[in-house]
Amino acid sequence: MKNQAYRMALLYDFYGEMLTDRQKEFYDLYYNEDLSLTEIAENYHMSRQGVRDAIVRAEAVLTELEDKTGLIRRFQERQKELRQLQELASAAQAANADPVVGDYLRRIQGLCEQLKQE
Amino acid sequence: MKNQAYRMALLYDFYGEMLTDRQKEFYDLYYNEDLSLTEIAENYHMSRQGVRDAIVRAEAVLTELEDKTGLIRRFQERQKELRQLQELASAAQAANADPVVGDYLRRIQGLCEQLKQE
Numbered sequence: 001m002k003n004q005a006y007r008m009a010l011l012y013d014f015y016g017e018m019l020t021d022r023q024k025e026f027y028d029l030y031y032n033e034d035l036s037l038t039e040i041a042e043n044y045h046m047s048r049q050g051v052r053d054a055i056v057r058a059e060a061v062l063t064e065l066e067d068k069t070g071l072i073r074r075f076q077e078r079q080k081e082l083r084q085l086q087e088l089a090s091a092a093q094a095a096n097a098d099p100v101v102g103d104y105l106r107r108i109q110g111l112c113e114q115l116k117q118e
Numbered sequence: 119m120k121n122q123a124y125r126m127a128l129l130y131d132f133y134g135e136m137l138t139d140r141q142k143e144f145y146d147l148y149y150n151e152d153l154s155l156t157e158i159a160e161n162y163h164m165s166r167q168g169v170r171d172a173i174v175r176a177e178a179v180l181t182e183l184e185d186k187t188g189l190i191r192r193f194q195e196r197q198k199e200l201r202q203l204q205e206l207a208s209a210a211q212a213a214n215a216d217p218v219v220g221d222y223l224r225r226i227q228g229l230c231e232q233l234k235q236e
Contacts, residue, residue, distance in 0.1 A: 065136070067136055067137070069133060071189055074236060077236065078236060081229055082233070085226060085230070085233075088225050088226050089222075090223050095218045096216060096218070096219045098215070100213045101213050101214045101216075101219060104206050104207075104209055104213065105210060108207060108210070111202060111203050111206070114199065114201070115196060115200070115203075118199075
């Protein structure tokens with residue numbers, strides 16, 4: 001479970017709202033707050049296994065959503081292309097001597113940066 | 119239902135894989151093949167109301183996915199920014215006289231076009 005923390009954070013970011021409130025709580029405590037299964041179980045007066053099952057189910061829901069929609073895969077491809085776009089704009093900027101073109105290139109770079117954050 | 123055809127096509131494109139096979143079939147016949155509820159009902163030996171319920175349920179699933187994840191809204195914002203990026207690259211191209219910069223700008227325009235298709 002925790003060895004997949006980065007992958008899970010991405011999944012949660014894209015699809016977290018599809019989980020139940022309880023699943024979100026456990027997920028957050030386990031992955032973001034880094035509590036152990038035993039600590040969560042004690043806080044909620046449940047068995048460790050019960051907490052574990054809830055988190056495993058939540059992971060299954062998130063993983064299925066990605067398997068079926070591929071939206072994270074598409075997001076990552078897009079990020080790669082946006083980085084290429086920025087590199088091209090930087091190279092163009094380095095080769096350019098015209099102030100008008102330079103201004104357009106700066107705006108292109110700014111918009112690429114904005115797109116990468118979305 | 120059918121007055122929302124464009125919206126539904128987008129929802130289906132993003133989240134269609136989350137529907138059951140039956141829901142996908144009805145959805146496809148109704149929205150893409152443009153069959154009437156009565157025609158679908160006859161083909162499947164069901165009541166018109168049964169077909170209608172299945173399609174309404176499918177729409178509710180798709181709509182809930184978008185309400186919770188906002189991925190289509192983000193997609194549409196991105197498309198708008200990619201169009202702005204293309205306009206900036208075209209304006210830069212029009213103002214530019216340097217062949218090296220012109221080549222970079224053409225590659226930027228090509229990559230923008232590719233990103234818009236994704």
